[in-house]
Amino acid sequence: AQTVTQSQPEMSVQEAETVTLSCTYDTSESDYYLFWYKQPPSRQMILVIRQEAYKQQNATENRFSVNFQKAAKSFSLKISDSQLGDAAMYFCAQNIALGTYKYIFGTGTRLKVLA
Amino acid sequence: NAGVTQTPKFQVLKTGQSMTLQCAQDMNHEYMSWYRQDPGMGLRLIHYSVGAGITDQGEVPNGYNVSRSTTEDFPLRLLSAAPSQTSVYFCASSYLGKGAKNIQYFGAGTRLSVL
Numbered sequence: 001a002q003t004v005t006q007s008q009p010e011m012s013v014q015e016a017e018t019v020t021l022s023c024t025y026d027t028s029e030s031d032y033y034l035f036w037y038k039q040p041p042s043r044q045m046i047l048v049i050r051q052e053a054y055k056q057q058n059a060t061e062n063r064f065s066v067n068f069q070k071a072a073k074s075f076s077l078k079i080s081d082s083q084l085g086d087a088a089m090y091f092c093a094q095n096i097a098l099g100t101y102k103y104i105f106g107t108g109t110r111l112k113v114l115a
Numbered sequence: 116n117a118g119v120t121q122t123p124k125f126q127v128l129k130t131g132q133s134m135t136l137q138c139a140q141d142m143n144h145e146y147m148s149w150y151r152q153d154p155g156m157g158l159r160l161i162h163y164s165v166g167a168g169i170t171d172q173g174e175v176p177n178g179y180n181v182s183r184s185t186t187e188d189f190p191l192r193l194l195s196a197a198p199s200q201t202s203v204y205f206c207a208s209s210y211l212g213k214g215a216k217n218i219q220y221f222g223a224g225t226r227l228s229v230l
Contacts, residue, residue, distance in 0.1 A: 004157065033216075033217045035218075037221075042223070043203065043223055043224040043226075044221065044223050044224070045158075045205060045207075045221035045224075047218060047220075050216065050217075050218060091157060091158070093157075093158075095217050101146045101148065101163070101209050101211075101217060101219060102148075102160055102163065102173065103158070103160065103219065104157070105150075105157025105158040105159070106157050107155060107156055107157050108157060
């Protein structure tokens, strides 16, 4: 069965510093998508960044970037210049296969940002 | 732009009661889905639909029914609520056309407690 693993239940980062959240996954598919979603206390799931597995270039969105290692099945999220508003639960997710919208989610990492 | 709207935001039920969680989207998305989120776990797929009149089971479908009579609405029914169904429920939708990028848009969630 496909799995997504986030091994860090909680992380802390000082404001303005950089933090990396880890995610590994297990799939036999060759093409798929990977996502990071942010869930603030409001509960709303907000898409942070998306990576297409067939693209070698790492995705970036402003202060957010990923380190995608396809052979190692690793997909970490780097947040630069952390802000208080970045405090949230972060979920890593993978779609089960290309052409499907079924997602598998990791268990989440709670990020605390210290002033 | 309302996006994905879920009602109610909170609900308390007694064991054995029935209720319907509502989900509506105004983006003309073909794909809609329901997830549940439990403490220490990622979101798990309950049911999904790729269009009006078409539904299918996800990872944890037992105890839940769905129907899709219109593109906009995708209600989730609990026929006889059980304490194990205490959870936060999320509805999500996606466009299935070219360029959709496999991105799902989530509602704000419904917190359900079954006593």
